[in-house]
Amino acid sequence: MTQIVTRFAPSPTGHLHIGGARTALFNWLLARKLGGRFVLRIEDTDALRSTEEFTQAILSAMTWLNLDWDGEPVYQTRRLALHREYIDKMLSSGQAYWCHCKPEDLEERRQAALAAGGKPKYDGLCREKNLGPAPGAVVRFKGPEAGETGWTDLIKGPVVFDNRELDDLIILKSDGMPTYNLAVVVDDVTMNITHIVRGDDHVNNTPRQILLYKALGAALPQFAHVPMILGADKTRLSKRHGATSVMAYKEMGYLPQALNNYLARLGWSHGDQEIFSLDEMRELFDLSHVGRSAGVFNPEKLDWLNSHYIKETPPEALGELFWPYLEKKGYAKPDAETLVKITHTVRERGKTLVELADKAEFYFQELPPLDPKAATKFLTPDNQAMLLAMKDVLTKPLTAQGFEDLLRRLAEEKAVKLGAVAQPLRVALTGQTASPGLFEILDILGPEKNLKRIDAALAFRA
RNA sequence: GGUCCCAUCGUCUAGUGGCCCAGGAUAUCGCCCUCUCACGGCGGGGACACGGGUUCGAGUCCCGUUGGGACUGCCA
Numbered sequence: 229m230t231q232i233v234t235r236f237a238p239s240p241t242g243h244l245h246i247g248g249a250r251t252a253l254f255n256w257l258l259a260r261k262l263g264g265r266f267v268l269r270i271e272d273t274d275a276l277r278s279t280e281e282f283t284q285a286i287l288s289a290m291t292w293l294n295l296d297w298d299g300e301p302v303y304q305t306r307r308l309a310l311h312r313e314y315i316d317k318m319l320s321s322g323q324a325y326w327c328h329c330k331p332e333d334l335e336e337r338r339q340a341a342l343a344a345g346g347k348p349k350y351d352g353l354c355r356e357k358n359l360g361p362a363p364g365a366v367v368r369f370k371g372p373e374a375g376e377t378g379w380t381d382l383i384k385g386p387v388v389f390d391n392r393e394l395d396d397l398i399i400l401k402s403d404g405m406p407t408y409n410l411a412v413v414v415d416d417v418t419m420n421i422t423h424i425v426r427g428d429d430h431v432n433n434t435p436r437q438i439l440l441y442k443a444l445g446a447a448l449p450q451f452a453h454v455p456m457i458l459g460a461d462k463t464r465l466s467k468r469h470g471a472t473s474v475m476a477y478k479e480m481g482y483l484p485q486a487l488n489n490y491l492a493r494l495g496w497s498h499g500d501q502e503i504f505s506l507d508e509m510r511e512l513f514d515l516s517h518v519g520r521s522a523g524v525f526n527p528e529k530l531d532w533l534n535s536h537y538i539k540e541t542p543p544e545a546l547g548e549l550f551w552p553y554l555e556k557k558g559y560a561k562p563d564a565e566t567l568v569k570i571t572h573t574v575r576e577r578g579k580t581l582v583e584l585a586d587k588a589e590f591y592f593q594e595l596p597p598l599d600p601k602a603a604t605k606f607l608t609p610d611n612q613a614m615l616l617a618m619k620d621v622l623t624k625p626l627t628a629q630g631f632e633d634l635l636r637r638l639a640e641e642k643a644v645k646l647g648a649v650a651q652p653l654r655v656a657l658t659g660q661t662a663s664p665g666l667f668e669i670l671d672i673l674g675p676e677k678n679l680k681r682i683d684a685a686l687a688f689r690a
Numbered sequence: 691g692g693u694c695c696c697a698u699c700g701u702c703u704a705g706u707g708g709c710c711c712a713g714g715a716u717a718u719c720g721c722c723c724u725c726u727c728a729c730g731g732c733g734g735g736g737a738c739a740c741g742g743g744u745u746c747g748a749g750u751c752c753c754g755u756u757g758g759g760a761c762u763g764c765c766a
Contacts, residue, residue, distance in 0.1 A: 239766045274765055331764065338762095347692060348762065366764055384695070393693055393762095401764040408766045431694060432761040455696075455759090462758065490702090493715090497703055500714040519703075522759060526701045529716050539729080576729040587727090635725080650725035662727035 232264035232422045236290075236297070237412070239271040240282035243473035244289035246525060247427060247457045247465060250491040254454055255425045256295045257492070257513040264422070268297040269415060271304045273405050278305075289474040293484050294506060302419065304411050311406040314414045314444060315367055315399055323443045324399060326361055327354040327368045349395030367400035369410075369440065377435040382423075382452035382515045389435040397436055409433060413440040416449060425452045425515075428522070429464075452515050455495060455522040465525055481553065481581030483541070486534035494523045503536065531579040538584070539575060546584075547571040553585035559592040569672050573664035587664070591672060595684050596659035603655060607688045611652035614642075615682055622653070623679040628667040635667070656685030 234255040238248055259266035268290070272278035287301065318324035329350075338348040355370065371394050378388035399410035406414070416424065431453050441448050459469030471477060477487055485505065492509050493502065496518045504512070538546065547567040555561065562570070570588050578584040590596040598607070615622075618638060626634065635653075639646045650666050657669055657678065670678055 237766090241766075271766060277765075334764090342691075345691075349692095364764095387694075389694075395762095398764055403764075405764085407764070412766085427760090428695070429760055430766095433766095435694095453695085458759075460701085464759075494702065500704060502702090502715050521696050523703090524701060526716075529702065532716060535729090574728095577727070632725090639725090646725050648725095654726060658726095660726090664727085666725055 232259060232262050233267065233420055234259040234264065234423045234425060235267045235269055235419065235421050237269040237271050238286050239274060240279060240286060241274060241277040242282060243475060244286045245472045245474065246491070249289070249293060249474050249487070250457065250494065251425065251427055251454060252290060252295055253488060253491050257510055258423060258425060258515065260510045261513050265298045267299060267419060268301040269304060269419070270301050271408070271411070273304050273408065273411055275405065285475065292478055293474065293488060304415060307415060308406070310418060311411055311414050315406065315410065318369070318443055319367060322370065324367050324369050325355060326359040326365050328359055328362055328365050329353055330364070352396060355396060364402050366398045366402050368396040369399050369443070371396050371439055377438050379434065379438060379448065379451055382450055383518050384453055384520055387431065394436055394439065409436055409440065413437050413444065417441065417444060417446040421449050423450045423452065425454060428453045428456045454518060455520060457494060458522050458524045460524060462524060469525070481550070481583065482530065482534050483537045486530060486537045489533050490530045494525070495519050535579045538578070543568045543571040543575065546575060550581040550584040553582055554589065554592060566672060569668070573668045577664065590658045590660070590663070595681065598655065598659045598688060602659065602661045603688050604690050606652045606655040606661070607685055612686050614649065615652055615656060616686055619682055622670070622682065623675045625675050626671065628671040631667040631670040657681050
């Protein structure tokens with residue numbers, strides 16, 4: 229069996245977005261599963277909008293997702309000579325022709341055709357004129373005027389287009405750059421791509437590209453069109469649906485495993501299984517189990533997966549992962565042992581690294597601000613008197629277990645529920661009514677901070 | 691408008707003619723656990739878009755309707 233070659237071909241006109249990441253993932257999975265090659269091609273022929281900065285951003289997003297590619301990324305603009313070569317070939321064999329129509333005239337004729345109930349396709353004005361190059365001229369592909377073009381899509385099954393629906397597409401722009409359809413085909417042919425896995429939005433391009441393959445006398449690759457990812461309103465996912473760039477999810481505190489897992493399950497399935505490591509996906513992935521209908525991006529399920537992977541990460545590693553978010557706020561890093569202890573207390577309380585950092589912030593504040601509602605409710609004169617009475621024992625060094633025993637005994641002595649002594653103390657130590665376990669907090673904070681925070685709580689006046 | 695694609699719980703999906711009066715996950719609700727909040731455990735409600743065929747039998751095959759999406763650029 230010959231080695232398969234897949235590719236991911238983003239255009240560097242923006243950051244790597246969710247949809248692109250899934251396309252990249254599927255290509256990567258397919259190649260890695262079948263022991264093939266996965267190559268990256270930067271489609272930068274749009275000179276106006278492509279930037280090196282976006283290229284680097286896409287590369288680092290891929291790296292963050294652990295999607296490694298084979299060889300160096302291929303830049304499409306460095307292959308212009310090759311593209312021109314193929315265009316010249318088609319020109320001399322009569323499969324392409326120069327067109328002198330002006331964009332404004334074209335637009336006008338399109339509108340007129342539309343108004344007359346016709347198709348807004350190129351009317352073929354220059355098709356038989358045998359024109360040569362000229363300033364502002366473009367080269368068009370001379371497409372067939374009858375017949376059908378189709379293929380068996382690995383996801384969608386048989387798809388057929390009537391050639392009359394396809395117009396003579398431009399393959400060389402007036403600025404000397406090849407167009408997308410031409411460059412894609414020439415590159416896929418010369419890079420020996422065997423499987424083209426891409427977004428559903430390209431199905432309409434596929435018959436045009438197949439025609440180009442045929443004109444070039446090249447063998448057709450396999451096509452697999454993955455359904456689109458939609459926003460909650462079922463329209464194509466875009467900025468107005470919130471964050472769409474992969475790196476934005478990184479900044480929001482999502483783990484790459486969670487994003488990969490989520491993206492894989494959006495469209496692909498393996499029975500009832502929900503959790504997949506990248507290795508597992510690679511083993512199990514199968515184009516025949518990719519669905520045909522578009523999927524809605526659901527941030528809540530991503531959250532669930534993220535908390536799953538957070539809980540799965542060993543505390544030592546997890547601490548290092550969320551610490552940067554606290555460092556950004558200027559806090560001093562605790563020793564490793566303390567950070568692990570802190571991590572244990574917050575790891576099941578947040579869905580993102582950012583939430584973990586937020587929940588842990590009170591440990592680091594000089595004096596956590598007292599939430600007015602919490603303080604008013606729990607730091608009543610009675611409770612303050614109780615805290616004052618217990619202050620001596622509370623500010624001694626003890627283990628978490630020691631503090632638990634102590635507080636349970638105190639509650640018993642006063643004949644109240646544990647909550648009655650815990651809540652005022654919690655507000656004193658954290659400023660909030662909701663927090664990690666109190667006994668662990670007492671241990672982590674230590675006598676000095678415990679004392680300071682209790683004193684501050686005793687000074688509170690409603 | 692035209693072409694193409696799609697259609698199972700709110701959402702992601704299992705389902706490849708009988709195993710389905712439809713299973714899992716998430717979300718939601720209730721109960722339990724409990725020092726708070728979470729986590730966790732248990733349970734509830736919730737879907738085959740509609741109409742025709744084909745067949746002994748249809749979520750599964752065919753046709754139509756409706757609905758949604760993509761494309762319709764000298765963007766990719």
